[in-house]
Amino acid sequence: MKYIGNCKEWIKQEWLDRILSTTGDICPIHQPENQIGDHKKQIELYKNFVTAGWQEKDFVVNMYTQGISKDILDLDITIPPLIPVEGKNYHWWFVKMNPGQVTHWHFDPHTVKHTTAVRYWMAIQDYEPGHVFIWENGGFLDDYKAGDIYSFDFADLYHSVLNLSMIPKVSFQMTVHEFGDEVIKPKFYNLNS
Amino acid sequence: MNYIGNFQEKIPAGLVDCILKNQGIKTPVYQPEKWVGHEKIESALQKVEQAGYDKLDRNFYQFTEDTPCMQPFIGDLQWVYEFVDNYKQCHWWIVKYNSGDMQPMHIDPHVIKEPKVIRFTLMLTDYIDGHVFVYNNNKFLKDYKAGDLFRWGDSNNYHGATNVSHIPRISLQVSFIL
Numbered sequence: 462m463k464y465i466g467n468c469k470e471w472i473k474q475e476w477l478d479r480i481l482s483t484t485g486d487i488c489p490i491h492q493p494e495n496q497i498g499d500h501k502k503q504i505e506l507y508k509n510f511v512t513a514g515w516q517e518k519d520f521v522v523n524m525y526t527q528g529i530s531k532d533i534l535d536l537d538i539t540i541p542p543l544i545p546v547e548g549k550n551y552h553w554w555f556v557k558m559n560p561g562q563v564t565h566w567h568f569d570p571h572t573v574k575h576t577t578a579v580r581y582w583m584a585i586q587d588y589e590p591g592h593v594f595i596w597e598n599g600g601f602l603d604d605y606k607a608g609d610i611y612s613f614d615f616a617d618l619y620h621s622v623l624n625l626s627m628i629p630k631v632s633f634q635m636t637v638h639e640f641g642d643e644v645i646k647p648k649f650y651n652l653n654s
Numbered sequence: 655m656n657y658i659g660n661f662q663e664k665i666p667a668g669l670v671d672c673i674l675k676n677q678g679i680k681t682p683v684y685q686p687e688k689w690v691g692h693e694k695i696e697s698a699l700q701k702v703e704q705a706g707y708d709k710l711d712r713n714f715y716q717f718t719e720d721t722p723c724m725q726p727f728i729g730d731l732q733w734v735y736e737f738v739d740n741y742k743q744c745h746w747w748i749v750k751y752n753s754g755d756m757q758p759m760h761i762d763p764h765v766i767k768e769p770k771v772i773r774f775t776l777m778l779t780d781y782i783d784g785h786v787f788v789y790n791n792n793k794f795l796k797d798y799k800a801g802d803l804f805r806w807g808d809s810n811n812y813h814g815a816t817n818v819s820h821i822p823r824i825s826l827q828v829s830f831i832l
Contacts, residue, residue: 513753601794625814
């Protein structure tokens with residue numbers, strides 16, 4: 462993970478309050494219709510976790526997706542100034558992990574399909590012990606501050622996010638890619654609907 | 655966590671296979687009956703409840719001297735009692751995290767109740783990505799090998815663990831009460 466800079470001033474307390482007080486879309490990490498069919502690595506990965514006993518309903522994240530999630534549609538959410546988007550297409554989403562929520566080891570399937578994808582991660586809160594973001598080869602993000610932005614070393618980096626603390630964990634995610642490299646997910650998974 | 659050395663040759667043959675084949679003691683992350691008897695422990699329990707862990711079906715698995723499948727290994731594990739001299743009491747337990755198991759951030763109740771405790775962790779499996787042990791506010795234990803022995807810098811360390819890989823994570827814990 463490469464540190465880009467801090468733009469804490471971009472974060473509006475209203476956004477954080479809204480996310481903390483609503484459910485968002487409950488999205489399972491295991492999304493077979495989006496994750497299989499064109500990538501051998503994805504198929505093998507999910508076979509392993511299903512064999513190990515993971516069930517869709519037990520391992521979810523609360524997502525707030527640009528243009529989709531009703532809980533934030535009325536908010537005027539702009540793009541963090543440090544993320545370069547001029548002449549490019551992008552999409553973003555917030556992730557809330559309540560205490561005890563964990564994701565299994567994974568990479569984001571859309572970043573494989575977007576051949577030009579660059580993935581960004583931004584802290585919305587200061588680091589809290591038990592708020593864990595890890596990535597392949599022992600990477601662990603600690604002591605970050607709200608507003609800190611990082612880019613993934615490469616878009617389909619294996620990673621996991623989990624919350625072993627006593628308070629929710631909120632982060633902002635963004636993928637930037639070239640026009641013409643759009644990906645439409647076959648299915649939007651939301652266990653709320 | 656202070657690295658002491660690697661003691662893989664002292665891990666009894668068949669121990670890890672036995673742990674993998676047997677379930678062990680299913681231990682829920684929320685244990686109200688155990689988290690009593692001290693102000694700090696009861697305060698921690700309240701925070702766990704407020705955070706919602708009491709409503710989660712999350713567990714990890716333990717093996718102790720009393721676990722039936724451990725009986726063939728008791729003799730070959732006597733060496734762990736030699737880490738410290740002149741203690742009042744010592745006990746060991748093995749913790750297995752299957753894929754998705756966890757323990758939220760906590761301080762072990764038995765450590766809080768005693769004035770002086772020395773703790774050790776002996777890794778029984780190699781580190782792999784997805785095996786998580788966080789401690790000391792911002793430390794992450796990684797790159798260890800089976801047999802690596804660590805002495806805790808502070809037995810009252812706030813720590814948590816989980817397994818987001820698909821391969822079980824196993825370690826042996828030893829506490830010496832002085």
